[in-house]
Amino acid sequence: MLQPLTPPPLLFPLLRQLQRTQITFQCLRSFSSASAQKPKWNINSNLMITNPVLLTMESCNSMSELKQIQAHMTRTGLIMHLFPVSRVLSFCALSDFGDINYAKIIFSQIAEPNTYIWNTMIRGYCKAKLPKLGLPLFRQMVQEQVEMDNRTFVFALKACEQSPGAVEGEQLHCLINKLGFDTNLLVQNGLIHLYVRYGFLSSARLLFDTSFVRDVVSWTTMIDGFAQKNLPNEALNLFYAMLSSGITPNEVTMITVLSACSQMGDIGLGKIVHEYIEKNRVNCNLNLLNALADMYVKCGCLNTAREIFEKMEVRDAFSWTIMINGYAKQGDLNFARKLFDEMPERNVVSWNAMIAGYSQNNQPNEALELFHEMKELGVVPIESTLVCVLSACAQSECLDLGRWIHQHYVGQKRIQPSVILTNAIIDMYAKCGDIDAAAKLFNEMQDKDLVTWNSMIAGYAAHGYADQALGLFEQMRNLELVPDDITFVGVLSACSHGGLVTQGKKYFEDMRVEYGIEPKAEHYACMIDLLGRVGLVEEAKELLKRMPMEPDEAAWGALLNACKMHGNVELGKLAADKLLDLDPKDSGIYALLANLYASRRRWDDVRMVRSMMRDRGVKKTPGCSSIKIDGQSYEFLVADKSHTRSEEIYETLDVMLLWLKMEGYVPNTSQLMGLHEVNDAFLNT
Structure with missing residues (x-):
């Protein structure tokens, strides 16, 4: 039975104009029939919807259609009930065709939103990557003592993951313990995922080990955490423990395990994992096939990777890029370029792979030509693109282009410079002869890593500035930075x-x-x-x-x-x-x-x-x-x-x-x- 809403003082003032819209139910049916073949949004398999207007909304795929349906609901009074308005809100907040700002307006007009509606808004802010709006909404729930369920905390944890600091997540963990949700499996998994995302693997592992109940998500999240932190041995040991515990891994688990095998470069282990996937008939979706091909490429078995690639019924940009990477790293740039040219659709990662292949195989001119072609086609480079192009500039001593990249992308704040990108710029300036520009950028850097110091020492050494190079090395020592073998190449070259x-x-x-x-x-x-x-x-x-x-x-x-x-x-x-x-x-x-x-x-x-x-x-x-x-x-x-x-x-x-x-x-x-x-x-x- 539909639950009526308590009308607020000004019930949907923004929708009054829509009330005047003459919309017939035949129009609604036309939306439904036109959209029948298009993907549905936010369908819950347990949700039984019988109202024809709400059924029509399930096939809606634009805000203009949604507003017409909403106008009809307002005119007929259907909007006054809690469930129908929650469906309108869900579309605006969660659909790919929705509008989170419009959802906020609707939410503000609901006098007594239930837990589902609060959760939908927090989840919508997460989807829109607006944690600064999602977390305050959760705090409002706490202050107003709104009843919360396990999904409330899951969505709040997701908002914390998107926040730059860890304070909010730790505070939320305390509240979860206080309210007794710490034993809920869904919330536990959310907490483990949060700490993995923060990089706090010890905290995540403690939560995991003290959990009374674990499911495939718990295990997979923890294995993935170790794999992401380049700890493949720990990831694989946990996978073995998972199998011993009787939990059946899914395709996501196997993707994380293959990532660990790739890091180890152990082809024997990789083949065993591949055999396990085939023997246990794990769902080999496109992502898992890509992970298998990538593992074989990184373990040096390009032929096996090619076999997997050839057998794929469907390929995406990553399938092609994996093979391009493999042939480029093997030095077969002609075949890598052939694959690149044959790609039906390229993304920026594909361009990166080919540019990096040329740059890493001492063909800087080809790398720079491809970068210019990429720009002409309107593909926006990302940080890794610029790092590869700057390396090519350094090899070919193309100072003008390197300086333009620095000024255009970093100087004009089109890309936020990381330590890796800044190091690449310093290296480019040093190798292209502008040691003063390299030194200026080095001195302006707030956060320097070992590569930064090595680049500058090598730059001074190459230009014959032995005193400056050795002076930097002594500064490193005073800062208790531990040099590596590359540091000493620069130091000895300076001498x-x-x-x-x-x-x-x-x-x-x-x-x-x-x-x-x-x-x-x-x-x-x-x-x-x-x-x-x-x-x-x-x-x-x-x-x-x-x-x-x-x-x-x-x-x-x-x-x-x-x-x-x-x-x-x-x-x-x-x-x-x-x-x-x-x-x-x-x-x-x-x-x-x-x-x-x-x-x-x-x-x-x-x-x-x-x-x-x-x-x-x-x-x-x-x-x-x-x-x-x-x-x-x-x-x-x-x-x-x-x-x-x-x-x-x-x-x-x-x-x-x-x-x-x-x-x-x-x-x-x-x-x-x-x-x-x-x-x-x-x-x-």
């Missing part, structure tokens, strides 16, 4: 560029003694470079011999460069031979060796190097420089005359050389000794 042998040796020793970091190949390469630059070539050779790992190209390259600088031909030939064993097609090694021979006027050996290149089919990579004017890049090769204004360019260079000579410039002929002979030897190679 190398500054010729600071004593300090370099001390830092190299501190790595192992003070911080327990075993030097890696790149640290040894930095030390060999440092010793070689100051002329301690033999000491550099001895350090290379003592390396606990096989010397790589960087170590032998540093030694060869030192030999070239200081004319150590025999040791240089040894280093060159080792390098050529590692990469016989690198023309730069041959050039260094030839220059070393030329510095000692050993022309027969220079020609021998040329002969080696010819026999091995190695072509000398011509010297190349570039300049950017008004955003346009221009590249020039050695003796290049292809530019339309090459005559003017060479005339300008001649004028510059003349001015240099007039100012007293004398070239260092020791470095140019035999230049013509070396050029003759390589000209036709």
